Amino acid sequence: MTGHEADLETVAALLRGEHSAFTGLVRAHQSAFLRLAHAWVRDRADAAEVVQQAWVSALESLATFEGRSSLRTWLFGIVINVARSHVRAHKRTVPLSAPVAEEAIDGPTVEPERFFQDGEWVGHWADWPTPFPSPDSGLERGRLRALLEVAISALPPLQQQVMVLCDVEGLSGEEACNILGISGTHQRVLLHRARARARALLEKNFSDEAKTQ
């Protein structure tokens, strides 16, 4: 069965009222929905409310799902729309235009002071990056996962959403653009900056740790 056929079968099962189809869908997407919603509303309780409302909206409009995008992409779009409406309705955090301004900044993704600014070695590392532990060990992977969760949730909203969609959920850049309503160029810049910032936050942790040892 192709992904498209599986999506249509899931929708048909939901429309038949099968609980197991709904449980499976929730298990597969609940954590991603919460991450995406949190990127907009910046509060765990509000994010949970948004996700619950998104499930209601998804069920209400299920009959209109035509399979032009994957079911997952369609559901993510609903979460984003509900989260945006929630922010607008509650006039929370910052105006919607602000995150775009905040995230559209050009400039280097690694602090210039990490590199020699003049002399023979200009542009070369002055302050070398601290290696991360290998994620091959289960213990270290658990630690890296916890740190990365924190790092991603600290990203500016749009960067956070692009990184969650592309790197955590594995969507293509094009799918992320369609869901978020941004251009391909903007998506690439946001993803580049998000990854660099997440890397920097992890590095700070390991570098601080190395200093105390």
Next chain:
Amino acid sequence: MSEKSFDQCQEVVELVNEYLGHSLTAEDRAAFEAHLATCPPCTTYLTQMKTVLDVASSLDTDSPLGDVEPQLMALFQHWREKNSSH
């Protein structure tokens, strides 16, 4: 004609995502890899970024429904009843 080269690490780190996404031209990719071959800190930077991507992709795990399960199932049940009454 001389081959293209990336001499500065500061320039190389800005290309890491394009390198990982296979969107560098063949010429840029060769120059990028040539730089890495002689630059341990840029190699560390690339490894760090690969770790970020590897770990990020493992964050997407099926989550236990826990406390929200009864609420969500009630929501589904409500929708189901509303639907079947039409």
